[in-house]
Amino acid sequence: MSQSQQPKILILGTLSGGYAGADSTGQSHLDYPPNTYILPVMSPVMFPPEFYLRAFEHGMDGIIVMYSGTDSPYKVEADGTAKLINRAYQLMKERGMDIRRLRLAAICTVCVKPFLKEVNQMNDLLEGIGFVKDEIAAHASAIVTQEAAHG
């Protein structure tokens, strides 16, 4: 299967956490699925819940937010991000999306094993539940059917 036929995993990695953790993994030359795209972020507390929905609409099948958790240098990052992700879960549920597609994980700059674990777990999950576009389409179709049934 070529890359474009595989589910895509977006990783939002903080500069003081997940992004540097991915660099550490690279320095160890440890393989992980290549369908992962890591973008550096200052802090994920900047992303509104709708951002995740739009990312799914753009074809990201899974998103892992890798931040520093309670060890974040930013005072609002831990609680603030968790609240935003929880709101994103609500929106995902309303759209019939599997909320396991979005994960929040505390990854430090040298967290090689936890980084690999998170990526592999998400990859395994996506292999099981498939593309997000199919999920969105199935939900839309179900609504149409439901509306038709109600006249």
Place this chain on the structure above:
Amino acid sequence: MPENQQPRIGVYICHCGGNISGAVQCESVAKALKGLPNVTITRTDESMCSDAGQSLIEKDIQELGINRVVVGACAPMLHEQTFRGAVTRAGLNPFLYHHVGLREQDSWVHGHDKTAATDKALRLMSAGVAKARLLQPLDPIRLGAEKHALVIGGGVAGLRAALDIARQGLRVTLIEKSPFLGGRMAQLETVFPTEEEARALLHDLIQKVTAHPNVTIFMGAEVMGVSGYVGNFTIQVKQHSRGVSDDNAEALMSACTQEVPDPFNYGLTKRKVIYRPYEGCYSSTPAVDWDHYDGRPFDVNGWPIELKDEPKSFELNVGAVVVATGFDPYTPPQGEYGFGELPQVVTLPQLIRHLALSKDGKSLQWNGRAVRDVALIHCVGSRQVDGVHQPQEDGQVNNYCSRVCCTASLHMTADLHKRYPELNIYDLHQDIRTYGRGHEEYYRHALEDGVRFLRYNGEEVPEVSPAPQGDSHPVLVKVKDMLTYGEEIEIPVDLVVLAVGFMPRDLHGLDKMLKISRGNDRFLLEVHPKLRPVETAVKGVILAGSAQGPMNIQESLSAASAAAAKVASLLGRGKVELPPFVAAVDVEKCNGTGACVEACVYEGAIALQTFNENGEEVKRAVITPANCVGCGACVAVCPNNAVNVQGWTLAQYEAMVEAIGMDLPAMTEVTA
């Protein structure tokens, strides 16, 4: 200005000497990217970071009018600044540059699948191009800065930081909460691994600090409020009265009869409420212990003299703050290893003070009897295990290693053996972590001196109980020794010494005033131990010493010097230049909901201000860049996306995500 014209993007892919090109078909990626909108030129090079590679970029900017640059290479941490420099040399704004990590996050992890690695490189580079289209020129934040630093804490780290800053030609104000300088180091006798006299070293440092013309010291002083930002902090300070002067000190001390347990000796002795902690302390003028003084007047030659604390408040304007507030030794709760219940159980700091106070004895005396057998238990208050140890106030156990106590314990066993060679010493440890240079020698000497080592498991800690009646020793220690495959060993002893760990200090709100974070272990948190050591997320607030975690004196001094170097580099020129990655408001979009102000925890970073628009009063959010840390908490809550972090905007992220998700431009295999 080329940077304000339509984007003309130059894309450069580094082979990294085969590190990237070994897995990624760089030429194919470059060729495919050439078809993207706004991409003017794509190039590959064996080593983009070389002078020749950088010259390629500079030449393209000057000759082809490239006004946005994307480089795919090693991790941004390594060469982002290199390429920003190249872009700047060619006359372009350095923030019109974007770096894509293709080595650590692609070729080094997907080398087994070159097609996939190439595909990924193309998507990541496409995302980089998408961001580059939206890059705007940015200016670093430039602020005037007071060439004056505040150091909070007069222990060894604070003193060292103050001296190093002063020697850089900056003014320093040092404030110390207690009425005396020196901190914890003054309570020690000798220091490892050099075996020098602690106080001799300390007093030498104090002498240099107090003699330096750039240093002003306030003892008995504490921070009451903080406002402002890097370069321009305003600090409210309250200084308590000393209560006595050199003129009346001796008479008042003689007249003083009220005694309290002496914290300097960890409660082993008592002292008067007018006191000096030890002979030779700085300042030599005694001070009143206002927390314990009962307010009764002193009878001096028939005259009743009543002392009153009349604190004075004042403000300091400083450019940076060094937090060197130190640590507290762990105090075991009542009953932990018999502490507080059996008089023969003491902490290591208590034993250090006890030995300091009883130098001339021929045998070690404790609680009125000679000590023949002593057990020393490591990891008390450190490396605690959930369900085994009593949690701290926040419900968590101290699962960190205090690092210093292993060598401190072995330093003590060496001292005990030297003073009292007949003493039998039992060392009960989980591990021996003598990690510093010269520290392992103490372990070897302890073995040679006949110290008996027993190793316990952290989940089955030793038991300390009163010895059965009739036993010649007062205390019985039971331990399951892992060195003898779990044999249960009973050790009758006269004294148990608990090698207690480091505890983060209650800073009475100072951390909140400064807006600095604590880690899971409750010690103060630096931004990153390797990338930005001793810096906090609040610009201009720097950490020094054991306020940020267990450190020995050597490490505290190193951290203090590092903090001083940061302060000097920050304030040395009298102005501060900071990265522009802070929030910015688009006033066209802002309709003054105030959600951003509510979301922000950084005082003074964002506020609503009233403006007059077409004769109508409207509220708009205004950022004070110096107070903003760029976390983006305001971005997520703005219903109009009127606020963004410069250089990291939501629109840029959405463009990158869209690019990753798009169908790839056609790639053809290109032979280099």
